[in-house]
Amino acid sequence: MSDPSFSLIRRLSQFGTLLQTWLCGIEEGQDFSGNRYFRARHTPEGLREKRWVVYAGEPEASKVPPEWHIWLHHTANAPLPGTSPFHQPWQKPHQPNMTGTDKAYRPPGHVLAGGRRSKATGDYQAWRPEE
16 A cells, blocks of 8 residues: 555655746657656756656656666767667667566566476585585
């Protein structure tokens, strides 16, 4: 059961972010998941530009793909384009962290994956200290 006060605080926080985005933000782009990325309209002299993301769906930091992560953290001035040499055809598409969900990886023998492990093959010998 979730704490209703936490839910209210989270919703107020999300409302504050949307209000700040509407009043002070300039949209920089959108990723394949629908997350939208913004920067501040005005940055005071000598301060670093403020950048943020408005998530599509539940806010979860692992939903941010690498090309936008480097932009959010001021490692690059723009997200990596699809033609970047850092994008290779053998790379898999970005996936958010699935831990705690039904799509989480569960190795063979895991309780939630059936709970049956294959039998030992006999090539294992237990270590015993010198007696």
